[in-house]
Amino acid sequence: MLDQVKDSYIRVSGVDKRYGGSDASLVLQDINLDIRKGEFVSILGPSGCGKSTLLKCIAGLEDVSNGSVTTRGLMVDGPPEGLGMVFQRDMLLDWRTILENVLFTVELQGKASAEMRARASAQLARFGLGGYENRRPWELSGGMRQRASICRALLTDPDILLMDEPFGALDAMTRDDLNVEVARISHETHKTIVFITHSISEAVFLSDRVVILDRHPGRIVEILDIDLPRPRQLSARETPKFGHYSSHIRQVFTKLGIFKNA
Numbered sequence: 570m571l572d573q574v575k576d577s578y579i580r581v582s583g584v585d586k587r588y589g590g591s592d593a594s595l596v597l598q599d600i601n602l603d604i605r606k607g608e609f610v611s612i613l614g615p616s617g618c619g620k621s622t623l624l625k626c627i628a629g630l631e632d633v634s635n636g637s638v639t640t641r642g643l644m645v646d647g648p649p650e651g652l653g654m655v656f657q658r659d660m661l662l663d664w665r666t667i668l669e670n671v672l673f674t675v676e677l678q679g680k681a682s683a684e685m686r687a688r689a690s691a692q693l694a695r696f697g698l699g700g701y702e703n704r705r706p707w708e709l710s711g712g713m714r715q716r717a718s719i720c721r722a723l724l725t726d727p728d729i730l731l732m733d734e735p736f737g738a739l740d741a742m743t744r745d746d747l748n749v750e751v752a753r754i755s756h757e758t759h760k761t762i763v764f765i766t767h768s769i770s771e772a773v774f775l776s777d778r779v780v781i782l783d784r785h786p787g788r789i790v791e792i793l794d795i796d797l798p799r800p801r802q803l804s805a806r807e808t809p810k811f812g813h814y815s816s817h818i819r820q821v822f823t824k825l826g827i828f829k830n831a
């Protein structure tokens with residue numbers, strides 16, 4: 570039984586999702602996905618295919634219309650314990666300092682303490698933000714802000730991390746830098762991570778498996794295993810195997826009519 574839960578630490582089973590009434594159009598259709606404990610899974614697909622909706626269903630922020638979602642063997646019917654989220658917009662509050670922002674969620678949960686404060690400071694230092702604790706978000710670059718929001722998500726040491734296109738708004742160099750950071754977190758902490766992205770190379774670089782979605786309605790067309798050694802550095806992107814995975818995904822999107830000029 571324990572192994573079964575480990576192999577389907579997150580289980581999405583026969584999930585359909587419509588927003589609105591039963592005659593509203595399907596956003597997700599028959600999604601089936603088992604994510605193992607400690608696995609890094611990316612959800613890759615075109616705009617509007619339902620990636621964020623799928624993540625919200627896993628996070629218990631949206632109800633499913635059919636099917637079920639479980640985490641650690643328990644039905645999801647609201648945000649589960651031990652789950653951290655990072656969004657595309659960093660959601661930092663301008664009137665709070667960076668340290669106060671990192672502490673915001675634990676404050677809401679009534680768990681703020683001197684120990685949490687010390688942990689938040691240590692976390693910020695680890696993410697290259699030592700000395701910025703008392704700055705306001707608008708004094709930081711986009712990459713630094715996103716680092717702070719990752720610190721906030723990690724503060725209570727959740728073993729599941731859901732990341733909704735966290736680096737989509739960042740420049741390419743900052744994004745590369747944060748990709749390496751996230752790969753490090755995954756490798757060192759063995760958290761179970763579900764990561765939404767539009768970027769093929771980001772998905773291949775980070776993942777153990779890439780889930781490829783089509784749109785209208787959103788459905789899984791392929792789940793690709795990425796067999797590249799870890800820990801991964803950016804140089805992994807120059808290897809033939811990396812090129813093979815990327816070109817395979819491009820071909821899938823071309824066949825689906827999503828890429829016209831591949």
Ligand SMILES: Nc1ncnc2c1ncn2[C@@H]1O[C@H](COP(=O)(O)OP(=O)(O)OP(=O)(O)O)[C@@H](O)[C@H]1O
Pocket residue numbers: 588596614615616617618619620621622623767
């Ligand atoms: N709260 C909502 N109410 C009604 N429709 C919604 C809601 N949220 C999303 N949708 C619709 O569901 C579909 C999928 O949206 P979703 O944001 O999940 O896609 P996505 O793949 O994450 O898109 P993007 O990559 O552009 O962020 C879209 O047609 C969107 O308009």
